[in-house]
Amino acid sequence: MTVAIIGTGLIGCSMASRLKETGFAQKVIGVDNNMQNLQTAMQLGWIDEAMLLDEAIRQSELIIIAIPVDATLHLLPGLMNKIDGQVVMDVGSTKKMICNSITGNSKRNRFVATHPMWGTEKSGPEAVVKDAFKDRVAVICDKERSDPDALSLVERLYTAIGMRLVYMDPAAHDVHAAYVSHISHVASYALSLTVLEKEKEEDAIFELASGGFESTVRLAKSNPDMWVPIFMQNKENVLDVLNEHISQLRKFKSCLEKENYEYLAELIGNANKIKRILK
Amino acid sequence: MTVAIIGTGLIGCSMASRLKETGFAQKVIGVDNNMQNLQTAMQLGWIDEAMLLDEAIRQSELIIIAIPVDATLHLLPGLMNKIDGQVVMDVGSTKKMICNSITGNSKRNRFVATHPMWGTEKSGPEAVVKDAFKDRVAVICDKERSDPDALSLVERLYTAIGMRLVYMDPAAHDVHAAYVSHISHVASYALSLTVLEKEKEEDAIFELASGGFESTVRLAKSNPDMWVPIFMQNKENVLDVLNEHISQLRKFKSCLEKENYEYLAELIGNANKIKRILK
Numbered sequence: 001m002t003v004a005i006i007g008t009g010l011i012g013c014s015m016a017s018r019l020k021e022t023g024f025a026q027k028v029i030g031v032d033n034n035m036q037n038l039q040t041a042m043q044l045g046w047i048d049e050a051m052l053l054d055e056a057i058r059q060s061e062l063i064i065i066a067i068p069v070d071a072t073l074h075l076l077p078g079l080m081n082k083i084d085g086q087v088v089m090d091v092g093s094t095k096k097m098i099c100n101s102i103t104g105n106s107k108r109n110r111f112v113a114t115h116p117m118w119g120t121e122k123s124g125p126e127a128v129v130k131d132a133f134k135d136r137v138a139v140i141c142d143k144e145r146s147d148p149d150a151l152s153l154v155e156r157l158y159t160a161i162g163m164r165l166v167y168m169d170p171a172a173h174d175v176h177a178a179y180v181s182h183i184s185h186v187a188s189y190a191l192s193l194t195v196l197e198k199e200k201e202e203d204a205i206f207e208l209a210s211g212g213f214e215s216t217v218r219l220a221k222s223n224p225d226m227w228v229p230i231f232m233q234n235k236e237n238v239l240d241v242l243n244e245h246i247s248q249l250r251k252f253k254s255c256l257e258k259e260n261y262e263y264l265a266e267l268i269g270n271a272n273k274i275k276r277i278l279k
Numbered sequence: 280m281t282v283a284i285i286g287t288g289l290i291g292c293s294m295a296s297r298l299k300e301t302g303f304a305q306k307v308i309g310v311d312n313n314m315q316n317l318q319t320a321m322q323l324g325w326i327d328e329a330m331l332l333d334e335a336i337r338q339s340e341l342i343i344i345a346i347p348v349d350a351t352l353h354l355l356p357g358l359m360n361k362i363d364g365q366v367v368m369d370v371g372s373t374k375k376m377i378c379n380s381i382t383g384n385s386k387r388n389r390f391v392a393t394h395p396m397w398g399t400e401k402s403g404p405e406a407v408v409k410d411a412f413k414d415r416v417a418v419i420c421d422k423e424r425s426d427p428d429a430l431s432l433v434e435r436l437y438t439a440i441g442m443r444l445v446y447m448d449p450a451a452h453d454v455h456a457a458y459v460s461h462i463s464h465v466a467s468y469a470l471s472l473t474v475l476e477k478e479k480e481e482d483a484i485f486e487l488a489s490g491g492f493e494s495t496v497r498l499a500k501s502n503p504d505m506w507v508p509i510f511m512q513n514k515e516n517v518l519d520v521l522n523e524h525i526s527q528l529r530k531f532k533s534c535l536e537k538e539n540y541e542y543l544a545e546l547i548g549n550a551n552k553i554k555r556i557l558k
Contacts, residue, residue: 117489136489166486175481179474180488184495189550190527191466194520195458196552197527202454206556207445209459210396210415214557215494216463221554224547228540239535241473242528248469248476249525256518261507268503271468273475275500277485278493 004029004060006053006075008041011091011116012066013125014132016046018161029056041125057082062153065090070229073101080107087150089114089157093177093226094233095141095170112154113141115173116163117181121221134162141170178237183245185219185227186238192220281306283339285332285354287313287320290370290395291345292404293411295325297440308335320404336361341432344369349508352380359386366429368393368436372456372505373512374420374449391433392420394452395442396460400500413441420449457516462524464498464506465517471499 003025005012012030019025030047032038041047057063063083065072069092079088080102089112092098099113116138120129138158143151158165168176195217199205231238255264282304284291291309298304309326311317320326336342342362344351348371358367359381368391371377378392395417399408417437422430437444447455474496478484510517534543 117487119489119491121491137487139487173487176484176487179477179484180492183473184470184492186528186531187466187470188495189547190524190531191463192550192553193527193530193546194462194524196549197523198458198520205455205458208396208416208418208452208455209556210398212398212400212498213459213463215497216467217553217557218494219491220550221557222547222551224544224551227547228544231535231543232538232540235535235538239532241477242532242535244476245469245473246525246528246532248472249465249521249528251472252465252469253518253521253525256510256514256521259511259514261511264510265503265507267472268468268501268506270475271471271499272501272503274471274496277488278496278500 001025001062002027002029002060004031004051004056004063005047006031006056006063006065007067007071008032008034008037008047008125009066010123010125010127011119012064013041013044013046014118014128015064015066015091015116015161016041017128018132019157022160024157024160025062029060031056037125044125044128046125046128053079054082057086061086062157063088065092068092068226068229069094069098069233072098073233076111077102077105080105080111083107083110086110087112087153089154091116093181093230095139095173095177097233099142099145099170108145109147110150112143112146112150113170114154114158115139115141115177116158118163121219123223123226132161133158136163137166138163139166139168139173141168141173143167174234175237178234178241182230182234182238183241185222186231186242187245188217188219188222192217280304280341281308281339283308283310283330283335283342284326285310285335285342285344286346286350287311287316287326287404288345289402289404289406290398291343292320292323292325292407293397294343294345294370294395294440295320296407297411298436301439303436303439304341308339310335316404323404323407325404325407332358333361336365340365341436342367344371347505347508348373348377348512351377352512355390356381356384359384359390362386362389365389366391366432368433370395372460372509374418374452374456376512378421378424378449387424388426389429391422391425391429392449393433393437394418394420394456395437397442400498402502402505411440412437415442416445417442418445418447418452420447420452422446453513454516457513457520461509461513461517462520464501465510465521466524467496467498467501471496 008030016028118133118136287309295307397415
């Protein structure tokens with residue numbers, strides 16, 4: 001099968017690499033406004049050919065949109081009008097606004113809304129990771145709005161690259177993503193700023209940074225071009241979780257201020273229950 | 280050399296294992312009130328012999344205290360009175376209160392205050408990690424208060440297990456540790472509670488959790504028996520950093536509420552500068 005990937009960044013190229021490796025795609029066409037990424041993707045062998053959008057659509061059976069969610073929102077309605085029977089899927093981190101953008105489109109049935117829950121803090125075709133996506137969850141939204149053959153093609157794709165499928169409506173997806181992905185990024189960005197702020201008066205503040213710090217601050221390296229649009233499109237949910245997170249932090253603050261170490265131990269004991277989820 | 284390790288948990292046993300592996304210690308004696316840990320440490324071969332404290336002191340040239348910082352504070356003054364020329368070092372995550380506890384002790388010169396910046400979210404002798412401590416920083420505080428031979432012994436120990444040495448006064452250490460270690464734990468605990476709280480109304484909230492979430496929440500598995508005393512002893516610094524962290528989070532909140540996405544992009548761009556520190 002020939003697959004067109006719009007967006008030759010980390011996600012698009014990791015997907016391209018896995019699709020070729022597993023034999024799901026015989027040919028991958030790359031499309032990108034970013035000529036640098038497109039060229040690198042060719043040089044690294046992630047894509048077989050670079051094309052302009054219209055030609056890529058004509059030559060492909062499946063079109064994967066792997067660009068920031070604001071760009072997806074902008075591109076998707078027009079793209080749907082251009083297809084002629086092909087299947088279109090997106091891989092964006094928000095689902096409600098993207099799905100809403102083509103609710104009334106006459107070719108809505110050829111679109112499958114998805115979110116493979118994999119990524120790293122890095123960007124670009126150089127950041128492709130071997131075994132990307134493997135053993136992670138891919139969310140498919142509004143599956144009843146997609147044609148059975150389109151849905152089935154996308155399900156086969158995710159299964160081929162080793163992902164487990166979960167079905168959800170777009171609103172539920174956005175709530176879940178706010179809790180287990182978007183808030184982690186906000187927390188990590190804020191933690192980075194907290195320590196960088198201190199560095200202004202204390203040069204050597206990072207000298208003692210060890211594995212624990214690296215782990216909590218890793219996501220703070222993530223690209224604003226990708227993340228600002230996610231926060232925009234999932235504003236209400238992210239705000240809800242952020243408020244809850246700040247109120248949890250205030251409990252720790254109050255324990256310290258009041259020297260209530262018994263309650264502090266209880267909070268930590270409760271937080272430890274995450275072991276049930278993360279082995 | 281014969282080394283006594285008081286506390287056969289993760290840090291004590293990882294230290295024991297590295298000291299034997301590098302040939303720095305020919306014999307390691309374990310001391311612990313926790314008979315279960317002591318027995319496991321023997322079975323796993325981290326220690327050569329288990330002894331009561333007084334006998335272990337008599338037979339050792341170096342005594343390493345690797346117990347929670349509240350227990351260290353309780354044990355240290357009496358322990359110093361019992362030694363007869365041996366070197367004593369601690370490995371606790373706070374330094375000011377521990378150093379203050381023996382300021383006037385007549386054998387203060389045989390003590391070296393240290394903090395090797397390594398650990399994991401796990402506890403106990405089963406959690407020992409190969410290559411523990413390697414390539415990390417060990418902090419030595421108040422080095423001028425230790426006898427040259429005692430200081431030199433501890434420096435040789437840390438060099439032997441592959442650590443880089445940094446010298447700092449105890450108050451500066453506690454500020455640094457609050458920024459690059461203690462706050463990461465508070466943030467991670469609070470993030471865990473935020474999502475566990477949501478799970479009460481939404482069973483499947485963790486279904487989409489991926490690598491990013493795991494990374495930011497990993498430290499939330501850390502043991503309260505170790506961490507409550509650290510927060511107690513470093514209360515003022517942790518509160519300062521926590522206040523700063525909450526105010527950084529409020530900036531993100533305000534950006535979303537006011538839909539000020541330009542400033543949001545600026546905040547994230549600034550947070551990205553952590554790349555300079557963490558490769």
